Amino acid sequence: MASADLVIGIGNPLRGDDGIGALVAGQARSLAAGAHRGNLRVQVVQQLTPERVLDLQRADRVLFVDACCQAAAPCLQPLAVAQPGELALGLSHRLEPAQLLALTDLLSGRAPAATLLRLPVHVLDHGQGLSPMARRQLPQARRLLLQWMNGHA
Amino acid sequence: MTRTITIDPVTRIEGHARITLQLDGRGHLADARFQVLEVRGFEQFCVGRPFTEMAGLTSRICGICPVSHQLAAARAGDKLLAVQPPDAAQRLRRLLNLAQILQSHALSFFYLSSPDWLLGWSSDPARRNIFGLMAADPELARGGIGLRQFGQQVIERLGGRRIHQAWAVPGGVRTPLAPETRDWILAQLPQARATMARVLDGYKRLLDGPLRYEQRSFGSFASLFMALVGPDGCWETLDGALRLVDSRAQVVASALSADDYGRFLGEVLEDWSVLKFPYYRPLGYPKGLYRVGPLARLNVCTAIGTPWADAELADFRGRGGTPASGGRIVTAAFAYHQARLVEIVACLEGIEALLQDPRILDRRVRAHASLNALEAVGVGEAPRGTLFHHYRVDDNGLLTAVNLIIATGQNNLAMNRTVAQIARACLPWPLPASAAIPEALLNRVEAGIRCYDPCLSCSTHAAGAMPLHIELRDASGALLCETVRD
Numbered sequence: 001m002a003s004a005d006l007v008i009g010i011g012n013p014l015r016g017d018d019g020i021g022a023l024v025a026g027q028a029r030s031l032a033a034g035a036h037r038g039n040l041r042v043q044v045v046q047q048l049t050p051e052r053v054l055d056l057q058r059a060d061r062v063l064f065v066d067a068c069c070q071a072a073a074p075c076l077q078p079l080a081v082a083q084p085g086e087l088a089l090g091l092s093h094r095l096e097p098a099q100l101l102a103l104t105d106l107l108s109g110r111a112p113a114a115t116l117l118r119l120p121v122h123v124l125d126h127g128q129g130l131s132p133m134a135r136r137q138l139p140q141a142r143r144l145l146l147q148w149m150n151g152h153a
Numbered sequence: 154m155t156r157t158i159t160i161d162p163v164t165r166i167e168g169h170a171r172i173t174l175q176l177d178g179r180g181h182l183a184d185a186r187f188q189v190l191e192v193r194g195f196e197q198f199c200v201g202r203p204f205t206e207m208a209g210l211t212s213r214i215c216g217i218c219p220v221s222h223q224l225a226a227a228r229a230g231d232k233l234l235a236v237q238p239p240d241a242a243q244r245l246r247r248l249l250n251l252a253q254i255l256q257s258h259a260l261s262f263f264y265l266s267s268p269d270w271l272l273g274w275s276s277d278p279a280r281r282n283i284f285g286l287m288a289a290d291p292e293l294a295r296g297g298i299g300l301r302q303f304g305q306q307v308i309e310r311l312g313g314r315r316i317h318q319a320w321a322v323p324g325g326v327r328t329p330l331a332p333e334t335r336d337w338i339l340a341q342l343p344q345a346r347a348t349m350a351r352v353l354d355g356y357k358r359l360l361d362g363p364l365r366y367e368q369r370s371f372g373s374f375a376s377l378f379m380a381l382v383g384p385d386g387c388w389e390t391l392d393g394a395l396r397l398v399d400s401r402a403q404v405v406a407s408a409l410s411a412d413d414y415g416r417f418l419g420e421v422l423e424d425w426s427v428l429k430f431p432y433y434r435p436l437g438y439p440k441g442l443y444r445v446g447p448l449a450r451l452n453v454c455t456a457i458g459t460p461w462a463d464a465e466l467a468d469f470r471g472r473g474g475t476p477a478s479g480g481r482i483v484t485a486a487f488a489y490h491q492a493r494l495v496e497i498v499a500c501l502e503g504i505e506a507l508l509q510d511p512r513i514l515d516r517r518v519r520a521h522a523s524l525n526a527l528e529a530v531g532v533g534e535a536p537r538g539t540l541f542h543h544y545r546v547d548d549n550g551l552l553t554a555v556n557l558i559i560a561t562g563q564n565n566l567a568m569n570r571t572v573a574q575i576a577r578a579c580l581p582w583p584l585p586a587s588a589a590i591p592e593a594l595l596n597r598v599e600a601g602i603r604c605y606d607p608c609l610s611c612s613t614h615a616a617g618a619m620p621l622h623i624e625l626r627d628a629s630g631a632l633l634c635e636t637v638r639d
Contacts, residue, residue, distance in 0.1 A: 050301075051298045087282075087284045102284070103283065103284065106287045106288070107294070
C-alpha cells in the first residue's frame, strides 16, 4: 500500500520570495493530480501552528517546503524530531517543523518521516511574485520535489 | 527612592507590550502601566481605498481574528450601500463568527493561558507552552488542538481559507453554503461537544481547588461592562444593540446604536502608550472604565438562549457572582477564562442550531447596490469584545476617514487596573530595593494581562518576537536591574 504523504508549503505569498514554499507546494498538487497520486495531500500555511499535529498524525512521510535566507541552492534535508532543549516557543504559538514533529510524537507516540526542502530567497518585501533570482531556483526545486515524491529522498 | 519594575514584552499575547510597575520612595506601588509601544497604522493607510475593499483589507490586520474585521467591514459596507443582506447571508455570517470565536477562545485557553495553572505559576517559563501542556495533560492538549482545528476548518470551508479570507462582503457573502459542507460540520459537532464536557469538568475541579483564589480575586474590581445583546437581552455576537451594566447589575445604558458610538464612547491617547484608551463618555475619563469580551458578554446578557450554555452560565455566575450584584455579575478578570469556555459551548450550540435550519442553504446570499450613504459604522462581537469600524467615504466610495475601535483598546484601562490590583495583592510590599522578584509573582502580574487575551496585532502592531523583559527602575527612571528571557 502506498504511504500517506503530506506536503506542507510554508510562507506568505504577499511577502515576495517568502511565497516560494506555497508555489512549490502548489506544484506538488499538480504533479500528484497528474500522476493520480491520491495518497499525497498538500497544504499551504503561513506559519506552523499546533493543530497541524492532527494532519501529521495521519501521514507516513511529510515534506516541509520553506524559504531559507541562508540556503545557497535548493536542497533536501532530513528532519529530526526536536529534542527537549529545542522546544522553547519564543512564547508564541508558532512552531518550527522539528517542533511540530516533536508535538506529533508527544501526542501520538510517533512522528512521520520528515524532510525539509529549503529554498533560497532574496527579496522578502511586501508584494506578490518571486524575484528573478528565486524564480531561477524553481526547476531545481521541482526536481527535488519529484525526487521526494518518488521516494528517493 | 522610587523604582520601576518593567515586564517587557508581555508574553503569550498577540503582539508586543510592556508592563511597568512604578514604585514610590517607600517601596510601595505608585502606578502600573500596560504599555503598547509600536504603531501599525491601519486607520491611516486605508484612507483613499474603496470601501468595498475594506473587508478584504482589514481581514489582514490579524491572523487570529480576521473574521471579526471582515464582518465589521462588511456590515459597515451594508450601510453604505443601504442594503439588508439576504436572510441566508446573515445566517452564514453568524455561523462564520461563531466559528471564529470558538477557534480564538481555544487558542487563548489551551495554548496561551492553561500552561500557567496546569504547570504552576512558578514553573520554568520555557516549559509554560503547548509542549508543557502536552506533558502535563495530554488529553486536554489533544482536545484543545482539536477544538481550534474544528473552528478553523469551519472558517476554511466557508471562506476558502483559514485566515485572511474575503468571503463576507458588503451586501452579504460571496458564496452560498453547500449541503455537504453543512453535513461535514454537523458530523464534527459530537466530538467537539464531548471535548468541551471533559474540559469543563476538569476546569471546574481546578476552580474548586487550586484556582479558587484566582477565580474570586484576580483582577477583581468594580467596572462597567459593555456588549451587544439581542432584542430579548440574550447573548449576541453580530446583531442587536449595545448595553452597559455596572458591577451591581444595574443597566447603565441600553438599546445603544453603534452609529452613535461617538456620543457615549470617548477615546484618550496617553503619551506613554500608542494603544488608545476608550471610556464611557458620561462618566468621563478615566472613571468611565468599561470592559468588553467574554466576561462582559456574560455579565451583560440575560441568558445565552441554548440549554447547555445557559446551564454553564448559571454555574459561572454561581461561582463568581459578587454579593453586591446578587450573584449576577462576575468582576474578577480571571473569570474571562471560564467565560471563554462557556462561550465555546454557546458557539457549538449556535452552530448546530444554524445548520439544522434549512434556510441557511438558500442560494440567495448577496444584495447588490451602488453607494447610497457617505458614513457608516459596522459593529460586531469579536472574540475579545466589541469591534467598531467607522468609515466616511466620498461620492466615489473612496474612504476619507477610518476609525477602528478594537476590543483590546477598550480593555486598556481595565488591563492597567488589573496589573495594579494583582501587583498589590501578589508582590511583597514594601519591595526590598535590591530584591529580585520571584518568577511566580511576575508571572501572575503578566497573567493578569493574559486574562483579557489582548491582541495587539489588531489594535496597533504586527506580530513579532515576544521575549519577556523585566526592568527595575528608581524614582528618577534610572535602571536598577533587568531580566530578559527569549
